[in-house]
Amino acid sequence: MGEDRKEGLSRRKFLLGAGALAAGAAVTGGALGGVKESLAAGQPVKVTVNGVEIAGPVPARIEKGTALAPVRPLAESLGARVGWDNSSKTVTITAGTGAKVATAPAWPWPYNKLDPEKVRKLGYEAYYEGGCMYGAAKAIIGALQQEVGYPFTLIPVDMLRYGEGGTAGWGTLCGALNGSSAAITLVCGKGVYSQLVNELLGWYTQEPFPSKKHEAYSKFKNQIQNVSGSPLCHISVTEWCKVSGKKVTDPERLDRCGKLTGDVAARAVELLNAQADGKFVAAYKPSELFAGCMSCHVGKDSTLNNVQGKMNCVQCHEPHIK
Amino acid sequence: MGEDRKEGLSRRKFLLGAGALAAGAAVTGGALGGVKESLAAGQPVKVTVNGVEIAGPVPARIEKGTALAPVRPLAESLGARVGWDNSSKTVTITAGTGAKVATAPAWPWPYNKLDPEKVRKLGYEAYYEGGCMYGAAKAIIGALQQEVGYPFTLIPVDMLRYGEGGTAGWGTLCGALNGSSAAITLVCGKGVYSQLVNELLGWYTQEPFPSKKHEAYSKFKNQIQNVSGSPLCHISVTEWCKVSGKKVTDPERLDRCGKLTGDVAARAVELLNAQADGKFVAAYKPSELFAGCMSCHVGKDSTLNNVQGKMNCVQCHEPHIK
Numbered sequence: 234m235g236e237d238r239k240e241g242l243s244r245r246k247f248l249l250g251a252g253a254l255a256a257g258a259a260v261t262g263g264a265l266g267g268v269k270e271s272l273a274a275g276q277p278v279k280v281t282v283n284g285v286e287i288a289g290p291v292p293a294r295i296e297k298g299t300a301l302a303p304v305r306p307l308a309e310s311l312g313a314r315v316g317w318d319n320s321s322k323t324v325t326i327t328a329g330t331g332a333k334v335a336t337a338p339a340w341p342w343p344y345n346k347l348d349p350e351k352v353r354k355l356g357y358e359a360y361y362e363g364g365c366m367y368g369a370a371k372a373i374i375g376a377l378q379q380e381v382g383y384p385f386t387l388i389p390v391d392m393l394r395y396g397e398g399g400t401a402g403w404g405t406l407c408g409a410l411n412g413s414s415a416a417i418t419l420v421c422g423k424g425v426y427s428q429l430v431n432e433l434l435g436w437y438t439q440e441p442f443p444s445k446k447h448e449a450y451s452k453f454k455n456q457i458q459n460v461s462g463s464p465l466c467h468i469s470v471t472e473w474c475k476v477s478g479k480k481v482t483d484p485e486r487l488d489r490c491g492k493l494t495g496d497v498a499a500r501a502v503e504l505l506n507a508q509a510d511g512k513f514v515a516a517y518k519p520s521e522l523f524a525g526c527m528s529c530h531v532g533k534d535s536t537l538n539n540v541q542g543k544m545n546c547v548q549c550h551e552p553h554i555k
Numbered sequence: 556m557g558e559d560r561k562e563g564l565s566r567r568k569f570l571l572g573a574g575a576l577a578a579g580a581a582v583t584g585g586a587l588g589g590v591k592e593s594l595a596a597g598q599p600v601k602v603t604v605n606g607v608e609i610a611g612p613v614p615a616r617i618e619k620g621t622a623l624a625p626v627r628p629l630a631e632s633l634g635a636r637v638g639w640d641n642s643s644k645t646v647t648i649t650a651g652t653g654a655k656v657a658t659a660p661a662w663p664w665p666y667n668k669l670d671p672e673k674v675r676k677l678g679y680e681a682y683y684e685g686g687c688m689y690g691a692a693k694a695i696i697g698a699l700q701q702e703v704g705y706p707f708t709l710i711p712v713d714m715l716r717y718g719e720g721g722t723a724g725w726g727t728l729c730g731a732l733n734g735s736s737a738a739i740t741l742v743c744g745k746g747v748y749s750q751l752v753n754e755l756l757g758w759y760t761q762e763p764f765p766s767k768k769h770e771a772y773s774k775f776k777n778q779i780q781n782v783s784g785s786p787l788c789h790i791s792v793t794e795w796c797k798v799s800g801k802k803v804t805d806p807e808r809l810d811r812c813g814k815l816t817g818d819v820a821a822r823a824v825e826l827l828n829a830q831a832d833g834k835f836v837a838a839y840k841p842s843e844l845f846a847g848c849m850s851c852h853v854g855k856d857s858t859l860n861n862v863q864g865k866m867n868c869v870q871c872h873e874p875h876i877k
Contacts, residue, residue: 278644278645279643279644279645279646280626280645280646280648281645281646281647281648282635282648282649282650283648283649283650284647289621290620291619291621291623293623293646296613297612297613298612299611299612299625300625300626300627300646301613301624301625302623302624302626302629303623304622304624304629305621305622307624307626307629307630307648308629308633310650311630311633311635311650312633312650313604313633321601322600322601323600323601323602323603324600324601324602324624325606326603326605326629326633328604328605328633328634336708336709337710337711338711340711340714342711386659387658387659387709387710388709388711388714389659389660389664389710389741391662391663391740391741392662392710392737392740392741393737394740394745395736395739395740395748395749395752396736397749398863399728399863399864400728400732400736400752400756400786401736401749401752401753401756401865402863402864402865403753403756403786403866404862404863404865404866405727405728405786405787405864405866406721406725406727406733410722411728411733414717414718414722414723415714415715415717416714417717418713418715418716418717419711419713419714423716426716427717427719427723430717430722430723431723431725434723434725464725464727465864466863466864467862467866469863470863470864471861471862471864474862474863475861480860480861481854481862481863482854482855482860532804533802533803533804537802539793539796539797539802540803541721541724541726541788541789541791541792541793541796542720542721542725542726542727542787542788542789542793543724543726544727544789549871
């Protein structure tokens with residue numbers, strides 16, 4: 234073992250927590266790494282954890298090519314608890330998952346470009362596991378869990394199940410938008426995520442759903458499409474039921490929303506990929522009529538600055554200037 | 556050190572990652588734990604990680620009351636990487652945050668009852684850090700991070716910043732509801748979170764905001780209240796601006812939403828506490844008129860089953876039955 238094994242090269246990578254059980258077993262059964270064979274037996278050696286030397290009343294040393302170190306400072310500096318079981322004369326180390334030890338790395342987390350078509354299918358499938366918000370987030374974060382692993386493995390995507398049906402069925406924000414926006418924000422810092430989320434919502438209001446890109450695996454084929462003009466689940470689903478003649482709880486409607494979940498997650502990935510390449514350009518433009526509404530009502534530079542939102546006014550309000 | 560230090564008792568608890576730097580330093584400077592002084596010097600001793608014995612070509616042993624163990628199996632079974640820097644003759648250990656090592660525990664995560672008034676103030680403060688969705692989630696999850704620690708420390712609450720202004724300013728779902736719902740769902744399993752989230756949204760539509768419970772620390776005192784009748788940011792904020800005469804971007808409006816953020820997070824905690832005590836009872840009832848709309852339009856047992864949502868129809872639609 235020489236320079237090529239300098240910090241960062243490892244023979245095995247293990248999971249913390251329950252995984253550490255398997256890890257311990259694997260270590261017991263596997264070959265154990267000798268350190269520098271050329272060092273004299275018993276020679277003291279430095280041991281660092283994240284660059285900081287650990288020390289004890291008994292120094293770390295090399296014996297038979299193996300580094301030995303004091304258990305407590307080593308284990309505790311890795312976030313584990315150390316105990317002593319007198320009856321079995323055993324030093325008991327408990328990995329950090331049982332205590333206040335692990336934290337998330339600094340936000341935003343580094344993005345790794347994904348395949349939108351892979352994510353589209355994952356979104357469709359995950360919709361049937363946990364609904365639209367979970368489905369979209371699982372498609373993107375789950376793909377990052379598969380392809381990158383840590384730190385994305387820290388995210389319990391289940392915490393986003395509530396967004397189904399526009400949040401517990403209330404028909405507010407489309408859950409696929411809600412879940413995709415969470416995934417976007419996880420990997421984009423200030424000044425970036427809001428641009429991408431804004432673009433995603435704008436695109437959604439003008440896009441025909443569901444796309445025809447799920448035909449190979451979807452339960453229902455060639456479904457009728459609609460452009461809802463709104464990021465609200467209420468309008469998206471109700472209008473689709475109107476044009477399709479299906480009821481809200483029909484399996485065809487569920488399949489339509491499963492496809493939409495994949496479509497929105499895939500679009501989010503296209504935006505993230507463009508951003509990663511430095512090529513993101515906002516394309517969404519409100520209609521001329523709606524832009525007219527906003528010029529008077531929305532934003533600090535508007536005449537009245539008295540309306541909060543970017544949803545198309547004339548879906549619910551009569552236009553008062555023709 | 557005797558039986559009372561059996562597995563689970565620890566002198567220090569440290570953070571992984573950046574925290575481990577400080578941890579290492581603290582260990583270097585602090586007293587190091589001797590293990591069983593009565594064991595003969597050099598006597599072999601068992602070392603277990605999460606109950607599984609680690610072993611190596613050189614056995615662990617006690618020396619001068621200190622347990623020594625082979626570095627590689629110990630560190631790797633705790634999810635760290637082990638390397639060797641030949642130039643400085645140093646064993647370099649890198650804590651798990653740099654590699655694919657840590658995963659989230661199974662969902663839902665165990666809830667610990669919180670003080671709603673503490674969370675109300677945290678929500679108000681966090682609103683000014685990252686907006687309403689972040690603020691509400693940070694109030695609840697941040698309090699759990701403080702009071703419980705792991706696993707709540709794994710959640711990068713920043714990923715929920717997008718919900719501000721009803722998601723990137725679009726005026727859809729109130730961000731305080733969105734963030735509180737994520738926190739509720741994190742700690743409530745299937746069949747529970749949707750009841751609590753439904754109750755929270757229903758309560759929100761009938762509650763006067765902001766509450767008068769922030770007077771001790773808020774920037775603006777005794778603000779005018781409104782009941783918006785809707786979970787949508789668009790209606791909540793626009794209607795408040797109408798009754799208060801303030802503009803959307805005025806500091807008074809921001810402070811109103813900061814208070815609302817705390818109020819919604821505090822209500823979510825009241826619901827979670829009731830659930831934890833087995834005393835949660837849904838109290839929200841739609842108005843009689845709206846309940847009439849729903850009996851025909853919403854749900855699989857309704858006559859038409861053609862509308863998705865639980866938002867009060869007559870806020871945007873003319874009632875067609877008097």
